[in-house]
Amino acid sequence: MNRCDVENRLTPFLLGELPEQDMAAMQRHLETCAACRETARELTSVLQPLAAGLARDRDAHPRLDPLRRQAVLCVPPRVISAPRVLTWAARPRPWLLAAASILALLVLSAMLFPATMGSVKAGKRAHARLGLDLASARIETIASQREQPFPSNPSDRTDLSYFTYGKGEAGAAPAGTPAAASVTYGGGADGMLVGGQSHALDPFAAPVPAAAPVVVEGRQVLSARILGTTVNNLAKDKLRTQHAAEALSGNGLKGLAADSYKPEEAPSDSAYRFKRANVDADTDHRWASATEQSQKEEERAAQSRPDKAIQSIIRKSVMRDEKLSTDDGRLRAAGEMNGTTVSAPAGVGSAGAAAESGKDMYFGDRVDTSRASKIREPLTKPAAPVSAAIVGYNTILLTKASASSLSSPIPPAPPEPAKSRPVRRPTPPSFNPFVNTVENRFSTFAIDVSTASYNLMRQALRSGALPAPDTVRTEAILNAFDYGDAAPDRAMFRVYLEGAPSAFGAPGLTLLRIGVKGKRMGREEQRPAMLTFLIDTSGSMSEPDRIGRARTALRLLLDRLAPTDKLQIVSFDDKARIVLAPTAATRKADILKAFDRLQCNGSTNLEDGMRRAYQQAARAFVPGGENRVILITDGVANLGSDNAQDILKQVDEFRRQGITSSVFGVGEGAYNDALLADLADKGQGVYRFLDSDAEAQRVFVDDLAATLNNIATDVKIQVEWSPAAVRRFRQLGYERRALAAEQFRDDTVEAGQVGSGQAVTALYELELSPAARQAPLGTVRVRYRRADTGAIEEFAQEIVPETMAAAAGLTRPQFRVAMCAAAFAEKLRGSPYMVSDYANVIRLLNPVVQELSIDPRAGELLSLVTAAEALSK
Template structure:
């Protein structure tokens, strides 16, 4: 080997080592979390969170949160210190590439006794931490009189502001995640476009957080004496839009209106460890224990259903029609841009056997893309990218045109689904939900299903979106950010698209000699008359591949009734293709009940905690004796025992609700 060849080989080897070494260094994730006082459950400010053996760490903010970015992939121990609390070590914190590891924990206060009183007095000028060294204030009407479509575009007009190819906003002197701006008094790190008030004027009605939010209150189920009615009948519901919307309210610093909270959708948001059946369509799971929040001598029964799972590569081909609202209201808060991003995620999950068509509607409806194979993905992507907002909202014409396209491409061997992306506002043509629903039944019976996906806060019609999804034999989801879109269109795509059972209804027949009274928690708008349980023309709910349904009952039993069978659960459903009707039953045996709440499964306790949180938020009569602090305590205990990431979010939302209710009480 010549000297030159040797040198070249060594240089190439060094370059390759450097490249691969750099690649290894770039394999990073991030750690974030929140710390609470174990006694008061209040967030802890000023705690030091350090990765043991390194100089990396963070300090908790006013809400107890901390973030440690750019942490190399691996397993770590966090050391938490604070002058007023005992030192805490959190072990086995695993960081994965490009993922966020969430840690929620509590600190034990130190006990200190002073032998004498100490008074410290000091004076210091107040530092305005949010006062900038320089600022630019575009006029309030700039977005209406300048050729811009987003807040980012408007900010780019200021010196030192630019948008990089990654579409992240950079303000000179800081990285993208350090940029912060205020628009009409709201501070944030993401664009916020003010939503015009639905009724005109300058303030919302009755101090509501948002203008033009349409919900319907269905009441709260009472306790029913079994001697009057021993049958409880309802249609299943797998939606969780109410939970996601409540999350948006709370994260924006507002309590949700009571009518926006549907308890069953809080319960069904969470993932429970139900085993999927192999051959039959459902597995049924029963568990009972003393009710944690229902008072003395009240028991709780959990009824869980798990649908058969269809592997992703076994999913049937799909004929999809995207029916997209491009009316003027979809420009607020970048709703249409979020729709585009969500649909891009969905496109990435589809196969060449799938076809997509696109219909849009504003003042009038039109076809943007005729049915096109996913093999021509770029054509579909281009059609989505070119969408822009304009005009009023003729939802009726848009839905009619979408069904017309779906009907022409209908194939009984495939999934035939319309996906409606909208804020639910209809102000041109047929605008009431009942009128629009009349047009859906024929197509639903034929096998063309409708899923509704809601976007936006302010000028939003929850009632219409929920009814369309229910009556269209699909489901209703609400998207508040890209992570939620990913959960619907990526993580749960097969369940979103492929139905394994239609018109699913549940009837529980309680034995009046054992059960004195019962209360179904939630499902008020899914009530089915008892005599129509076996009426196969009566509408039920749909269950997709791998979907879970959970219902909770509070029970009051007769004295000396323990050890006896409580009743029977019946589930009636239709085959998704043939329409053949089947019915299964499951006895409620005493063996499914635990003698104490503490011995119940973590899944049972999570469902009970989520339900009570919802019952308090919606002002349920049966939650008057309960408190968010008690719910918070149970949620925090669940987190300590399970380290379930879903519980982290629940803890955060309960804490936010506590503060907001306290602030409201102090006004």
């Protein structure tokens, strides 16, 4: 390190911008070099006051002058050159102009030279001929234009023609009209779509691709994709594909293929959207009825005529790859639904990986339209490299890759070797150990108000099985009960403490309940909500207890929303679609109608769904409001990014920008409980499980205020035990939410949020020393960020010895419910600290149920414990 080099690096060194080794090297150098020390001292003498002075700027919060702000917001956007859709009447017709001027000339000359009047008749005949000539000249021009590349400026287009391909509609307009470049085929869910862009990606697209007319538009036809074809309809689709290929290659559209197509010239997103708006408005009424009708007819026809050729392809694929386990229940169900037995062949790449999970079939390639005639290849040649196949409930997605294809919702599967999907393995639950207060007197944790684990446990027990130990969370089961804590009137939170000798743990232990209850807000205090419903419409959702329950939940919610609240709906299966643009909650009929249009089939591309929902939520962002994505799903993501971290990272990023998310599970199946819980955690929302209509009612109606309106975020609780009074302690549950003691005041550490009127309960097992009768046991501190002002607040409350009852029987019945609930949860998880058995829990719970006859939850707990006891024998 020579001197000059060192001098240049002094500033970055002082600012801490150097890599670690360089910092150490600089440090060593400074110890030896007096000149550099002097320079560093001089630089520091400037840098320090400069940094301090400039950092002080951050204390000031300058705002843009309100008038200036208004002026900024009034600025109109620069007009984008949007394509004009000209009607027949507005279309410029130069020949008409020419004819009119000639006529005018003739009339003028006739008036001027009456002598020529005799030849007026001849003149009229000549005019008629001229008009015909001009008309034929135009036809020739159109024909010659076909050979020319498509005009690059969208506004140059003067014509938009459409033609269908299907039920008696073919040839509505001549194929090959210069401007007509996208072929539409309204097959929908069982149909085939050829078009440059996925219309479902478009905010203004029709909600379900089934009814989405695909419009042939400009050059967008050139990267064609075929999407969404039913297994049973494949034979028919094969024929259509051939026809479509012929149509594309033979009917004059060929000239529009790859030679004239340049992907970079594709219209920009916004321009495209504008265009779509115009085109949709024009075409929807024309197409909706026709496509819906044809789709229904095709479905009926297809069901009576299952396709043999396609099944043989699938069977051959199966024989090629024997790795797949074909005994998956859902898979067989899928086959039965289609009236055939199909097995899922494992394929290559991610699609193949998805196939291994036995969900859906997917041929993961795409078609280049320039090779449109080759579309039939994978169909007619079963041995062709069909890269992946996943059998779905009733859907096969068939596409073939092309390098030039436009951006697609499903990234093309790279030809990587087949790797197994990360399978959710049950992790053995971890338990908080006893901590000696001399070693560590702090217990810090982030709050968690989710109760989904309770519902899952209840569902498992009711269906006659003990829940998997790793799905049971003590804190969730504790928080599922109401302990009668009153909400504070003025303060944001109030802490309730209650303790008694433990009835279940090792002898000599005391149980302490810490309840933190949040303030209850009136409806008028609530902020306007912008809710983005993200609804899973994969095939498995079609059961009434899933999509039906989602509808019930939505309807219940609509009844309770304020007129200022708005919501939008995004659905996702293979890919995400926008079902409903932001709509005021008062337009209930429109919202429910949009919801009823949802059709369930396909796989579960959660990643695309989340991406799209957040994108929509960001577009409709209501500053200062409650912006929330509400995910309703029944299962595990099986398409898209299978890496949960990808999804979680996105959710986390959006949460920082003010969009939170809540997750609601419906139905029972292979739901990825851990992923959904993490999603809710990252999105700072709740994770609930709607296992009955009553639960939907409870969550969406009774807990509405809490679910939608947070009073505080990043709520952390720290208990500082007094070593004099408490020898050791153990927290029950909250293993996933434990924090280090120093993280309590670190406001960059995120924690859970508490909604209006929600309560959080934590239980500690304590070993008290004799001094505990007189001295305080410790201090409870709660630190949170107010949702309304964003200010950080903290308060503390001492745990006085009077909170401790002499015996469990002397406590309030609610405390005993908490004790039983925790013991039950610990028992289900197989905690080594739980020495008692279910029978003891039942014994303690029985009288409590009598006392708490009003609260049905205590009775429910008793029935669950009884069921668990019976099952455990």
